[in-house]
Amino acid sequence: MKQQKLFTCQDIAHESEVIQGFCLNFGCQDAKSQFCLQCGFDPKKHTNCKKDLKVFGQIQSFITKFNQYLFELTTQLNKSYQSVKIKYEEFIKELEKMKIQLLKISEYLFQQDYKQIKDNLLIIKECYQFSNNQEEIIKQNQIGTQLQ
Template identity: 30%
Template sequence: MEIFKCRYVNHENEEIIGFCLNQNCQKATQYCYQCLTQTHSDHLSDCIRFATMSQLINQFIQVYKESNKQIKETIHQMKNCFEQIQKQMDQEIILLQNMNQKLLNNEYLTFKSEINIIKQFYSKEKENSICIQLINFKRVINNRIQQIS
């Protein structure tokens, strides 16, 4: 394996020992011991030796794995919530269809006993409830996205 050598004058034969990860550093990313003490001395903590670079990368991997796991859990929870809302809406559609059939079949007394259901729909109470749930879910999703970003 070829040894990675420094290219700066006066220490071009020095072995490169790591990389500078400082976003604002304008010097060469790779560094030797002399570069570290001369060129990168104001941000030593951003200079990572080869020996610890792998550990750092593994930490990044773990953070992303954990974030990915949390995203999957959140998606699963949201999916369950939406499925519950959808199931509730499907049941209400069936209820309304049954009520409409009673009305069409002239079953007025039976229909009258369920008139409160129609009143809830007529007043938009049911519709507003669903809208509020959806708005709350969107808010939760947006908050989660902001936490991840």
């Protein structure tokens, strides 16, 4: 009997009317979000949110569509993740190659193999330039932070 009361209108003027659905507007000013047919037609109820009065079938349809949207979003996110993962793995391989190359250059320096050092001078210059640029970026970020 109590469940029957929950699905009948709580408005005294039409308390035996069956609830048709709910208002889905967050800003709804009415005390109760459920509505019966009379509440839906009453010009004093849900004055600013008539378009947000949704019957149970519409709510079910919305939930189904939103669930499909979440599925598509998850699929898209998984594809993006896979793409980023591939790029990450490629970048890690390049970094590993560079580390090996730098270890070799270090060994050439230790052995004073200046021909090999000269042959690898471009790599040394690129690393040096990158390092200087990183230091400059850090300095600029610190200056920007201090100005704020």
